[in-house]
Amino acid sequence: xxxxxxxxxxxxxxxxxxxxxxxxxxxxxxxxxxxxxxxxxxxxxxxxxxxxxxxxxxxxxxxxxxxxxxxxxxxxxxxxxxxxxxxxxxxxxxxxxxxxxxxxxxxxxxxxxxxxxxxxxxxxxxxxxxxxxxxxxxxxxxxx
Numbered sequence: 001x002x003x004x005x006x007x008x009x010x011x012x013x014x015x016x017x018x019x020x021x022x023x024x025x026x027x028x029x030x031x032x033x034x035x036x037x038x039x040x041x042x043x044x045x046x047x048x049x050x051x052x053x054x055x056x057x058x059x060x061x062x063x064x065x066x067x068x069x070x071x072x073x074x075x076x077x078x079x080x081x082x083x084x085x086x087x088x089x090x091x092x093x094x095x096x097x098x099x100x101x102x103x104x105x106x107x108x109x110x111x112x113x114x115x116x117x118x119x120x121x122x123x124x125x126x127x128x129x130x131x132x133x134x135x136x137x138x139x140x141x142x143x144x
Contacts, residue, residue: 003052010052014061017045025120026113035116039123046128055135058128066125066132073121080114 021041028034050058059065064072081093089096097110 006048006052010048013048014045017041017048021045021120025116028116035119036123038116039120040127042120042124043127043131046124047131050131050135055132059132062128066129069121069125070129071125073118073123073125075118076121077115077118080111080118083111 021038023038024033024041025035025038028038046058046062049061062069080095083096084090084094085092093115095111095115097108099106099108101107
C-alpha cells in the first residue's frame with residue numbers, strides 16, 4: 001500500500017539524510033562518527049526510498065550496484081594503508097596526517113579519511129544488498 005505522505009516526504013528525507021551522513025563521515029576522524037555510522041545513515045536514506053517507491057527505484061537512485069560499492073570501499077580501505085609502506089613511517093594502516101591552512105580554512109587531512117570513505121561505501125553496499133534481497137524475497141513470497 002502506497003502512502004501519499006511518505007511519498008511526498010521521501011525525497012526531502014533522502015536528501016537531508018544523505019547530507020547528514022556525509023557530515024558524520026567527514027567529522028569522524030576528529031570526533032565521534034566516521035565511515036560506519038555515516039554509512040548506516042546513508043543506507044537509512046535509501047531505506048526510506050525503498051519503503052516509499054520500491055527497491056527498483058531505490059536501486060536506480062543508487063547509480064552503482066551495492067556490490068560494486070562494497071568493492072570500491074574495500075579498495076579505498078586497502079589503499080589507505082599503503083602510503084606508510086612507501087616510506088619509513090610505520091606498518092600497514094599506520095595513518096599519516098597533513099595539516100595546513102588555505103586562506104582562513106584550516107585543513108587536517110589524513111589517510112584515515114580515505115579509510116573512513118572505504119568503510120562508508122562497504123557499509124552502504126552491504127546494508128543495501130541485504131535490504132534489496134529481503135525486498136525481492138518478500139515480493140516473491142507475496143506473489144505466490
